[in-house]
Amino acid sequence: MVVLSASEEKELLIDILEIKKDILTMIYKAQSGHPGGSLSCANLIYLLYKKVMKIDSQNPAWKERDYFILSKGHAAPALYAVLSKIGFIDRSELFTLRQLGSTLQGHPIKNEQLGIEVSTGSLGMGLSIGVGCALAAKLDKNNRRIYVVLGDGELNEGSTWEAAMAASHYKLDNLTAIIDRNGIQIDGSTEEVMALEPLAEKWKAFGWNVIEVDGSNLGELFEGFNKSKNIIRKPTVLISYLIKGSDVSFMEHTKKYHGRPPSKQEYTSAISEIDQIIETISVK
Amino acid sequence: MLMNEKLLRDAFGDFLAQNGDHYPELVVLDADLSSSTRTNRFAQRFPRKFFNFGIAEQNMMGAAIGFAISGKMPVVSGFSIFTTGRAWEFIRLICHDNLNVKIITTHGGLVGEDGSTHNALEDLSLMGTLPNISILIPSDIIELKEMLKCALNSNGPFYIRLPRGSFQTIHNPHFKLHMGSPEILKEGKDICLIGIGSGASLASTAAEIIERDRKISIKVINLSTIKPINVPTLISALKNVNKIIIIEEHNTYCGAGSILTRIISEHTPKLIKVLGIEDSFGESGSRVKLLEKYGFTLQNLLIQMNKILDR
Numbered sequence: 258m259v260v261l262s263a264s265e266e267k268e269l270l271i272d273i274l275e276i277k278k279d280i281l282t283m284i285y286k287a288q289s290g291h292p293g294g295s296l297s298c299a300n301l302i303y304l305l306y307k308k309v310m311k312i313d314s315q316n317p318a319w320k321e322r323d324y325f326i327l328s329k330g331h332a333a334p335a336l337y338a339v340l341s342k343i344g345f346i347d348r349s350e351l352f353t354l355r356q357l358g359s360t361l362q363g364h365p366i367k368n369e370q371l372g373i374e375v376s377t378g379s380l381g382m383g384l385s386i387g388v389g390c391a392l393a394a395k396l397d398k399n400n401r402r403i404y405v406v407l408g409d410g411e412l413n414e415g416s417t418w419e420a421a422m423a424a425s426h427y428k429l430d431n432l433t434a435i436i437d438r439n440g441i442q443i444d445g446s447t448e449e450v451m452a453l454e455p456l457a458e459k460w461k462a463f464g465w466n467v468i469e470v471d472g473s474n475l476g477e478l479f480e481g482f483n484k485s486k487n488i489i490r491k492p493t494v495l496i497s498y499l500i501k502g503s504d505v506s507f508m509e510h511t512k513k514y515h516g517r518p519p520s521k522q523e524y525t526s527a528i529s530e531i532d533q534i535i536e537t538i539s540v541k
Numbered sequence: 542m543l544m545n546e547k548l549l550r551d552a553f554g555d556f557l558a559q560n561g562d563h564y565p566e567l568v569v570l571d572a573d574l575s576s577s578t579r580t581n582r583f584a585q586r587f588p589r590k591f592f593n594f595g596i597a598e599q600n601m602m603g604a605a606i607g608f609a610i611s612g613k614m615p616v617v618s619g620f621s622i623f624t625t626g627r628a629w630e631f632i633r634l635i636c637h638d639n640l641n642v643k644i645i646t647t648h649g650g651l652v653g654e655d656g657s658t659h660n661a662l663e664d665l666s667l668m669g670t671l672p673n674i675s676i677l678i679p680s681d682i683i684e685l686k687e688m689l690k691c692a693l694n695s696n697g698p699f700y701i702r703l704p705r706g707s708f709q710t711i712h713n714p715h716f717k718l719h720m721g722s723p724e725i726l727k728e729g730k731d732i733c734l735i736g737i738g739s740g741a742s743l744a745s746t747a748a749e750i751i752e753r754d755r756k757i758s759i760k761v762i763n764l765s766t767i768k769p770i771n772v773p774t775l776i777s778a779l780k781n782v783n784k785i786i787i788i789e790e791h792n793t794y795c796g797a798g799s800i801l802t803r804i805i806s807e808h809t810p811k812l813i814k815v816l817g818i819e820d821s822f823g824e825s826g827s828r829v830k831l832l833e834k835y836g837f838t839l840q841n842l843l844i845q846m847n848k849i850l851d852r
């Protein structure tokens with residue numbers, strides 16, 4: 258089993274923290290956007306692009322690429338910042354987020370040249386799209402894998418469960434769903450708004466291979482992705498326990514920054530918190 | 542339903558089964574209605590390219606998006622109202638991303654005995670409001686086959702609405718479809734009947750009978766493309782008439798008639814009556830009796846014509 262070396266992990270962690278700074282800067286400059294759910298899943302999106310998925314960093318539209326679908330489209334800043342880090346989006350473009358005329362709308366818009374496979378934003382649609390991609394790949398005998406990142410809140414949508422049923426019915430072992438299980442949606446905790454637990458059991462009952470991971474631990478996430486590649490005749494879901502607003506203390510575990518940009522003071526303090534973490538990791 | 546005519550859905554199923562080889566990227570999706578929509582005929586010949594999603598239209602349409610972004614050309618079928626209604630937001634995304642998905646449904650308009658829950662009298666307003674989509678309604682089997690060829694040879698989203706039953710054949714076998722343009726079935730100058738779907742044969746038959754009995758010159762147009770409409774050809778086709786009746790099996794409040802009325806009135810003043818279902822869901826009954834009750838008859842068309850001609 259391939260594992261991340263300590264130096265690889267350190268490099269990834271620093272990159273992810275830089276991505277988080279970009280996320281905050283984009284949302285701060287736009288004075289609009291979703292910091293909480295972007296910060297929570299930035300690490301897993303970057304890990305996918307950097308170490309898991311088959312992509313060509315010179316050609317986002319490479320025919321043999323794996324597919325990534327951000328079903329929780331409101332985490333667009335995380336996706337854009339990752340795509341910029343790997344070279345698909347020009348970094349200067351990042352800071353045009355949500356402005357008139359920008360290619361970077363508030364939620365992702367299909368753009369093959371930027372590596373965005375499909376538009377997302379209305380929740381509960383991504384897993385069905387992933388099912389279609391996985392069936393098409395099987396039909397073509399293409400060994401492409403499909404990765405779909407879902408928010409936990411969007412699991413309220415019935416269409417997600419229709420897709421869950423179909424993925425297991427068609428034995429889509431080329432499909433991996435990753436749930437950003439940060440436990441918080443707009444109106445409060447997922448368990449208060451519309452209880453999801455027992456979540457792992459639900460997916461198991463739908464016929465999925467379920468892997469629960471501490472999503473803040475890159476090694477565990479990486480191991481989860483590798484395991485999912487070896488499962489046959491079943492789709493895999495990684496229930497990834499993450500922290501809403503992670504790495505910015507006052508944004509963590511709260512619904513407050515789900516869809517609210519930081520003020521100038523909050524932005525400055527958030528950036529300095531992340532800089533401190535980078536410094537601590539760098540000297541280790 | 543006309544007993545001697547083939548059902549349009551039979552022609553649809555046969556077309557897919559017979560032409561599957563011509564379209565290497567074609568896949569067909571259905572929601573547990575393949576025996577009704579006749580996509581089962583494709584499934585029998587091309588089992589690997591047919592996908593049943595069960596009674597789950599949203600997921601079926603979402604999967605169509607996935608197929609399309611993977612280079613496939615999905616034909617998505619089901620009953621008109623369930624497919625366009627339940628899965629509307631997925632169709633919105635298909636149109637938003639301008640994907641190559643062909644939504645071809647059966648049981649459009651008044652379905653008959655199944656009743657109001659199964660009628661599709663709102664689908665054209667649901668589809669018409671979406672940018673990028675092409676909307677086609679065949680008036681007979683010959684036109685349907687042309688439409689299927691046109692949709693499968695074009696890129697982008699299409700909605701084609703078939704009835705449950707059959708329509709009287711009004712075209713000759715050499716008919717060629719000109720998508721977007723009105724088809725003038727008969728010249729005339731006092732009034733123009735624009736028929737959509739089943740409305741086309743009703744208009745043709747009515748014009749013939751009424752002209753024989755009365756001194757009126759009636760123009761008849763078959764309008765089978767609801768979107769995109771070639772506006773100059775439509776306006777030019779209506780140049781010599783000032784009074785129009787549009788016939789459609791849809792809620793008149795917000796249907797093809799409303800769309801056409803807006804387009805026409807933006808260019809030229811005409812007196813227009815839309816003959817359709819007036820803000821109702823319909824009900825159960827034989828199709829013949831339903832058409833009678835809701836005014837799709839020669840007698841009612843004559844009444845409506847007299848009313849509009851008197852003004």
